[in-house]
Amino acid sequence: MKTLSCRDAGFSCEGEIRAVSEEEILSQAAEHARAEHKVEMTPELAEQLRKLIKDEE
Numbered sequence: 001m002k003t004l005s006c007r008d009a010g011f012s013c014e015g016e017i018r019a020v021s022e023e024e025i026l027s028q029a030a031e032h033a034r035a036e037h038k039v040e041m042t043p044e045l046a047e048q049l050r051k052l053i054k055d056e057e
């Protein structure tokens, strides 16, 4: 399982995204960013977020 916490991405948000793959995390993050933060996912942002994804057993 992989996780991405929204706070690590610089948002003041308790949101945490969990998924089995980086691609799935990024697609969920895109939806979350748009819905909650009015932020559109860009290739640059996706690249930044990819570095923040943590592995979890």
Ligand SMILES: [Zn+2]
Pocket: 006, 011, 013, 014, 015, 032, 036, 037
């Ligand atoms: Zn968030």
